[in-house]
Amino acid sequence: MKIGELARAMATNVETVRYYERIGMLAAPARTHANYRSYAPEQIARLSFIRRARTLGFTLDDIRELLALASDADQSCEAIDAMAVRHRDAINRKIADLTALRQQLDDVIDACSQGRVGHCRIVEALGPR
Amino acid sequence: MKIGELARAMATNVETVRYYERIGMLAAPARTHANYRSYAPEQIARLSFIRRARTLGFTLDDIRELLALASDADQSCEAIDAMAVRHRDAINRKIADLTALRQQLDDVIDACSQGRVGHCRIVEALGPR
DNA sequence: TATGCACCCTGTAGCAACTACGGGGTCAAG
DNA sequence: CTTGACCCCGTAGTTGCTACAGGGTGCATA
Structure with a gap:
C-alpha cells in the first residue's frame, strides 16, 4: 500500500504519515523499486491505532506508552x-x-x-x- | 511600571510580555536610563485586555481584531x-x-x-x- | 566598599503536532 | 510524448508561549 492510499484510508494526510515516521511513531516501511514507501498490514494497523487514539485526544507520548503496554498480550x-x-x-x-x-x-x-x-x-x- | 511588576499584576510572565511586544501586540514602551522597559497606564490597560480575552479563549488574531474594533468608540x-x-x-x-x-x-x-x-x-x- | 541577590536586557531555541512549501522524480493514460 | 496524479526529500512555518545563555543594573547588607 502506497502512502497516498494509506493516508486516504486513515483520513489523515501524507505529510502526517511521513511525520510519524520521522519521529519514530511508525517504523520506516519497505520501498518499491521507485523508492516509494510500501506499507505492510502490521504498519497499517499501527497507524490506525495511532489515529484513533489521536481522535480520542491522547497525545503522541500517551500513544507511545499505550502501544508499549499493548505490545505484551500477557500483561x-x-x-x-x-x-x-x-x-x-x-x-x-x-x-x-x-x-x-x-x-x-x-x-x-x-x-x-x-x-x-x-x-x-x-x-x-x-x-x- | 517595570516589566516584572506588570507581569505580576497581570498574572502572566515577563517573557510573555516581551513576546507580545515582539509580535506587535503591544507597542514598545519607553525605557528608563538603565534601558528597562517602563509601561504607561495605556499599555497596562491594553495588556489587561489581551490577557482577559486570552483567558476567554480568543486567539491573538481575534484579539488584534477586537482591539481594532474597540479603538473607535463611535463605531x-x-x-x-x-x-x-x-x-x-x-x-x-x-x-x-x-x-x-x-x-x-x-x-x-x-x-x-x-x-x-x-x-x-x-x-x-x-x-x- | 564589596558583594550578593533580585531584577532587567538581548537573542535564540524548544515545545506539540502537524502543515506547507520548493524543487525534483515516477508512472499510467491518452 | 506530454499531461496529470502521484511520490521523494528537506526545511521552514504555524500558535502561544517558555526556557535558556550570557550578560548588565540597582539596592541592601556585612
Missing part, C-alpha cells in the same frame, strides 16, 4: 485502564473549563445592547480592572 | 458582538466534541474487565477496523 490491563481514566479526568476538567467560559461569554453577549463601541459591554468586560 | 458594537457569538459557537462545538469523546472513553473504560492485555477492550477499541 495486565490495569495500566492501560488507568491511562484511560486519567485521560477521561483531564477531558472532564476541560469540559468544565469550557462550560464556565461559555457562561462568561453568554453574560457579555447578553449585556450587549447593540450600541456604540464606546459603551459596549463586551469591550468593558475585557477592559482593565 | 457600532455589532461586529464585536458577532465575534463574541462566533467564538461562543466554536466553544459550543468544542464542548460537544469533548462530550462525545468522553462518552467513547467511558464505554471502553466500562468494558475493561481488568484482564490481560490480550483481551483488553481498550486496546481492541483502538485497533484497526
